[in-house]
Amino acid sequence: MLTKGFKISGPKRFEIYIDNVKVKKDEALIKVDTATICKADLRYYLGKRDERVLGLKYPMNLLHEAIGTIIKDPSGTFNNGDRVVLVPNLIFECDKSSCNLDICNRKELGENYCPKAKFASSSFNGFSREYLSYPVRNLVKIPSNIENHIAVLCELISVACAAIRRVNIREGYTIAVWGDGILGYILCSVLKVMHDVKIIAIGKHEEKLKQLEVDDIYLVNDKEIYMQNIDMAFECVGGIGSQYAIDEMIKCIKPGGDIVLTGVSEKKIEIDTRKILEKGISLKGVTRSNVDDFKKAVELFAYEDFVNNIEKLNLGEICIRNIVDFHHVFEKEVNNKKLGKYIMKFAY
């Protein structure tokens, strides 16, 4: 069938593409209903990637945070009309039995670390399309009581789940989260609902930190952070700012502590390895999330407090009727300084 989509073809330039969609084996036909824009989408939109990389990526459908409705599922896994979250981490033709990397079978790693994995809106077309055929194994059903503007944030919640999966959290730990952005907020919310721990948040913006449901908040550089006996720390800063954050984390964490890095720095940053060695700190990297993380994220919607926390991130719903609306919402998100996201409802 014929379907319309928007592809980025250059910085701040989208084009309409009409594609002929065919439902492939083990795939379902999905109508994309709701989506949000990620920082990675904004980097492509603004052309803030290496020129050679952009040359290889354009033109491409952006968006990897999206939910949709099942139109047709020949595999019989889903019913027509089921609402589903689309998992952007894709594995094609992978013979796990002959794989010698032993990634997928390790719970703390998983297929989101597979070098063969593709990712929608990065190495594979994303979800800025009216309809698409998508692997059934990459779809997770949304509970009927969860509204679209909540469910669409499932991808970010799954990334928080994937970050938590990298470490072994014990009851009573003091866990510090650096970063007062949306991932920091969600990570704190997930930690709160999943673990009986003390959570502290560190960031640069007091008004944003105050919105976090944590035990204590501190502005960066506050000497009080050193007194907190931090067992484990999560970096949710990214960009050049992550250098300062990681430095502070290394200084403040207890010897033997785990530091989990989630932010993309883009450029190389300096890290004080001497302190890491002296304190026996473990640094762990996190990228993206897998199907199980999405399932875990959906399970968290059973907690009312958690859903209420996620609800606060909704900065407003914007109906996308055409490519001009699509442009406008990207511009709004570029200039967004608030804690939260604009929710796109596709109606084109």
Place this chain on the structure above:
Amino acid sequence: MNIAIILAGGKGTRMGSVDTPKQFIDMYGKPILVHTLETFDIHSDIDAIAIVSLKEWHEDIKIWTRKYELNKVKWIVEAGKTRQESINNGLEVIGRECEEEDIVVIHESVRPLISNRIITENIEGAMEYGAVDTVIPTADTIIRSYDDETIADVPVRKELYLGQTPQSFKYSVVVKAHENAKQNQIDDATDDCQLVLKTGQSVHLVRGEKLNFKITTMEDLLLLKSIIKIGKLEMV
């Protein structure tokens, strides 16, 4: 209930070397009609579809509806001698199961790039106002000439729109318009909104799209083919 009537009654017009009605020309493995039907078939607000076509094509259409799993197609209706008669035939057949407040969305099968939004807004508009027409503002200046040689006048552009389809109505409104036309011996209307206007019912506008263009010539077909990007590897 929201019912789509898809007009596929056009006779063969020579487009290239094959004398096939435009709506049945193959476009990347499927007749243009099927591409159009698919958009209506998967639209969540459409409950049933009637296709109006010449009798000689009914068997082919039945095969296609099975092959492409067009599950909402409920009626295949014989086309009339004129567009007005074809629609009247469609209205009569669906009328056996229709109620006055049901919505009828009438669309030309040779507009395969109809969008979901246009269908949705047609249904919403018809529910609210009783009758809607899909239009786009004209970007070009329209010239009126009576003799095909000299300009008679140049109407004000901002008042002019180009009519597309769908045209959508409450069932009772469009049936009344067709009955009124019969009583007044009007039998060659090219457009249902004209008939509805004659009954005193106002018709509201739904914003169409340039992409919802009509395939009438070889150039249109070429345009459609060049718009549809196909056979590309999904990997980027």
